[in-house]
Amino acid sequence: MENLSLRLTEIALGKKVRVVELLSKGLSRQRMLDLGIVPNTIIYVLRRSPFGDPTAYLIRDTCIALRDDEAENIIVKDL
Amino acid sequence: MGLTHSASTKQGLKDLFNVEKLKEEDCVIALAGNPNTGKSTVFNSLTGLHQHTGNWPGKTVVNSQGKYSHKDKDFIIVDLPGTYSLLASSVEEVVARDFICFGKPDVTVVVLDATCIERNLNLLLQVLEITDNVVACVNLMDEAKSKNIKIDIEGLSKELGIPVIPTTARNNVGMNNLKDTIYDLCHNKIETCPVQILYPREITEQLQILTPMLSSIFMDKINAKWLALRLLDGDDSIINSIGKFLEYDLKT
Numbered sequence: 001m002e003n004l005s006l007r008l009t010e011i012a013l014g015k016k017v018r019v020v021e022l023l024s025k026g027l028s029r030q031r032m033l034d035l036g037i038v039p040n041t042i043i044y045v046l047r048r049s050p051f052g053d054p055t056a057y058l059i060r061d062t063c064i065a066l067r068d069d070e071a072e073n074i075i076v077k078d079l
Numbered sequence: 080m081g082l083t084h085s086a087s088t089k090q091g092l093k094d095l096f097n098v099e100k101l102k103e104e105d106c107v108i109a110l111a112g113n114p115n116t117g118k119s120t121v122f123n124s125l126t127g128l129h130q131h132t133g134n135w136p137g138k139t140v141v142n143s144q145g146k147y148s149h150k151d152k153d154f155i156i157v158d159l160p161g162t163y164s165l166l167a168s169s170v171e172e173v174v175a176r177d178f179i180c181f182g183k184p185d186v187t188v189v190v191l192d193a194t195c196i197e198r199n200l201n202l203l204l205q206v207l208e209i210t211d212n213v214v215a216c217v218n219l220m221d222e223a224k225s226k227n228i229k230i231d232i233e234g235l236s237k238e239l240g241i242p243v244i245p246t247t248a249r250n251n252v253g254m255n256n257l258k259d260t261i262y263d264l265c266h267n268k269i270e271t272c273p274v275q276i277l278y279p280r281e282i283t284e285q286l287q288i289l290t291p292m293l294s295s296i297f298m299d300k301i302n303a304k305w306l307a308l309r310l311l312d313g314d315d316s317i318i319n320s321i322g323k324f325l326e327y328d329l330k331t
Contacts, residue, residue: 027168034164036198061195 008043008057008066008074016044017076024073036060037074105153106265109179111206112190113199114161117218119143120248121190122158125258149258154265157184163198165205166314173316179209180301181324186212186264188257193223193230193245203239207273208305213241214260221247240272278308285311300325 005020019041024032036059037043044058054065066074112118123129126145143158159178160171179187189206191199196217206213217230236243242260246253263269278286286307293310294303301321309317321327 030164030166030168034166034201036201060198062198 005075005077008045008071008076009055009068011043011045011076013045013048016042016079018042018079019074019076021075022073023075024070028070028073032070032074035064036062042079043074043076105155106185106261107182108154108156108261108265109159109182109184109187110156110190111159111175111179111187111202112161113163113192113202116161116190116192116199117248118161118190119158121188121216121218121246121254121257122156124248124251124254125154125156147258149262152262152265154261157182163202165202165209166309166312173320176317177320177324179206180305181320184210184212186214186261188214188216188261190216190218193217193219194226194228196230196235204274204276207239207241208276208308209302211271211273212264213271213273214257214264215239215241215243216257217243217245218248220245220252221250238274240274242269242271282308282311296327297325 006017008017011017019037019039021039022029022032022037041059046056046058046063048055049065053068055068055071056063056065057071058064110118110122122143122145126147128145145156145158147154147156157178159175162169162172162175164172165176165179166172178184187206187210189199189203191203203213203215215235217232217235220230223230230245232243232245242264244253244257244260246257248254260269264271277283286304289307289310290303293301293306297303297306306317306321
């Protein structure tokens, strides 16, 4: 059964997902890669700030806050 | 906080390269690592200085330098800003990369956080592509222990092909071992053979064309294979840095 691919911004709080693809380009892409966001990385949605942007994610044992315009370029699917 | 105007301009960078050797045989050590791995604590522990340490991003944007002696030799140690990468997208990354590339440190110590070693290896691999003389210092061993994380130091050292030293810099644990290893590496008493990163075939083919061309221009001033990779990346900032430090305009 193939799970549906979603943008990271569409994932509910407290869910765990697996990275499928990184759509970012240029510097932003390099930054995401440097932070350890590569295909198959597990991301846990930790908490949202009061206005919903940015969101804190747990990535490779580290809490990283990403803006929606970064996170929407990360394509993930349910575990 | 952090970047003052004067610190972010070229002069700031120039200061960084003003490593004054008192004697020709003095060794220059660069201290690199991800943010928040305790580079400055390692620095203080090595030098006995009390550079401000603090837990906020960008604390060490411009470097600090210190000295220590070990076994009758003097070492000058340069604390670089913490970065996740050397693929230069911010001032910190450019500073760290330029120093490792053009400052020609005798040994580069990469400080790793024992509690999340995986995410630290990216930077370590990037440093290994530039220089062979690298010691990995796995810091915060006490925190790893309290989190029940066990680290196979010997296995890591074998995989990477470089010395790996566990430390708890905060309590000065493992620092003598680190000093010994830096000493040995500086004086060619140990050899490293860093793990080589394999690239896809198209990239390897381009590398075989570019690398000899670049090494005939720059000789041993820069690692030609690494430079070829950056040029294939389309990294403009390295072209600028080469213009600045080696006075060669690659654009022509």
